[in-house]
Amino acid sequence: METILLQLLNGLDKGSAYALIALGLTLIFGTLGVVNFAHGAIFMIGAFCAVTLSRLLSLSFETIDPTKVDFLGNPAKIKTPYVEAWFGHDFGGALIDWAVPLAILFSIPIMIAVGFAMERGLIKHFYKRPHADQILVTFGLAIVLQEIIKYFYGANPISTPAPDAFKGSFDFGAMLGFDPNMIIYPYWRLIYFGFAAVVIGAVFSFLQFTTFGMVVRAGMADRETVGLLGINIDRRFTIMFGLAAAVAGVAGVMYAPILSPNYHMGMDFLVLSFVVVVVGGMGSLPGAVAAGFLLGILESFASMNEIKAIIPGIDQIIIYVVAIIILLTRPRGLMGRKGVMED
């Protein structure tokens, strides 16, 4: 029981990341009909937004403190971050500590801008082209974005810690009446899951309960008719692209403390997210979210030692095996509808 609960929890944070990326992919696919291979790169850029902000906040100047000497006997140089000098030690220190959550605010405008630039600058020209061309051009774009990040931040992972307040772990076992220390779970992962749930809920209610969302849904169902009604559906779809980019971006920001950002993390997640989208059903938003969590949890169950003892190596390939089985038995995916991407 304890182990099952633990694996369930372990699967949640990865599942959240898959679900968020897959949600964005599906939004783009459902609105614009474009298969975006550069979506993983957007996730990666989001993670690097967190890195950038934490670097910006800890920019510091040096002062010489004549009262102390370092081990060579020279006067000690003390680094003081600018924010601490400006806002006082306590508030400045807190700002630096909370760099990752703050980066969400910082990243949203950036990601929306990136999304707009991508859609207007490149993807717009590919609506009428075959899907193969869309895959190829966004694949090229992903390489370019990856190399740009690599140039500015280097090839090594950059660790970006979560705020001190969330450093510890939460003891689920004690709370639920099991032995203490049986089921412990880092706070940050818990927060990541909660955050993902909020974002997913926000996207769904935006689509469901606002006029804008209604128009977008109508456009997804029948773009031409909505256009004939005198609504500029293209502009709304562009905004949805920006929104999808922002979702992937904040997913990346919050993932930075879990996995130190490196320039190819986007590609690693992208392959899995595509599998998630296909399993969930191409073009189905609830399907993408459900499949994301499902595959994340399955992956963590497969990495249990008991299961690995029966089928060695299953943890590495479980997602692909599930995807292959689902595609062959239920070609539309779990919640896919008829007529989407069927030749």
Add this chain to the structure above:
Amino acid sequence: MFGLNKKDTTFLLIVIALTLFTPILMQPFAEGSGLAQFNGGYPDLMQKVAIFGIFAVGFNILFGLTGYLSFGHAAFLGIGSYAAVWMFKLLTMNVIPAILLAMVVSGIFAAAIGYVSLRRSGIYFSILTLAFAQMCYKMAYSVLTPLTNGETGLQLSLDDPRVLDGASEGHSLPVTNIFGLPMNASYKLEALGHVFTFNVGFYFSAVIAIIAFYVAIRLFRSPFGMMLRAVKSNQQRMTYTGLDPKPYTLAAFVISGMYAGLAGGLLAAMDPLAGADRMLWTASGEVVIMTILGGAGTLMGPVLGAGVIKYLENIFSKINEGVLHQWFSFLPDGLEDLVIWIFARFTGEGWHLTLGVTFMLVVTFLPGGLIEGLKRLNKRIKGGSKKRDKYDDPDPEHRPEPGKHVA
């Protein structure tokens, strides 16, 4: 000749001549001159061009003819490499059995993977092949470690059985050979200030590449090739005429998988080690890039693409800031630094950036690849700036309108 019409025969003969004289053609600059770094006539690069040419030609049989975009072809390359290295370890260092086994094993894998993946088409097919390739890659690292030697990669060792070669004496690893002629043997010729290297390994790969190319021409011109084109242009119409596209696409998939296995076997024959990173999906992406860059669906395109990419990869990676300083020293200081900074982003470490940008530009502006570019250029020169008239078919492949996307 060779069962080809006159035009194709001339074409094939030109390709043969170009291939055989590659060591001379790729060495256009005199040794020691400032441009010597652009020489590509060293064995390692020439072998790679020939081998990846085979890989891309094979990929083109699937993608160019049937339109099925596989994102997992590198798996067959890796499988071929592993099979070949096992042959070197167990049987003999002669390369012939090794590449034969590589083709057979990858063919079997292609049949299995193709049988499953080809039940879907379009983006689903791409993702299924991608999933299979990633599965092979992950399995090579985890479960199949006894077969693949995990992260270290499969290598030769002194105590391998090598049944046919007999007990090898000595303390150095044996080299791959073809009936006693070692693959890494080279003959250097100095003439007119140039140094030409004629390498056994390259000529072996070149001969195989020519054979592979010849088979591809025959295939393109055959009724079977026509069927594959029919699959690409309109599968529905094909089924209406009472033809089942499945066996044709599966055959194309297996053939192109065997080409990939052959290329993998040759890679192992040139340098007998095999690692799982050959199966990574970026490697699959690379062959897609080569084919598209050259021109998918054309005969020469993939070879051209493979050559251009491998050549530029080697040359661009070598250009560092020091070299750039030499080139642009004539510019005023501030401007020189700026120009060098820009160029440095695209050369040396930045090769992948160049690759990505080139690829995007080609897909956007020249979907037919370099071959189409050359054709357009040729037309421009011949026909002046004649405008297209309205009867020029803008959609020669008769692509159906993209379907609706419903959430």
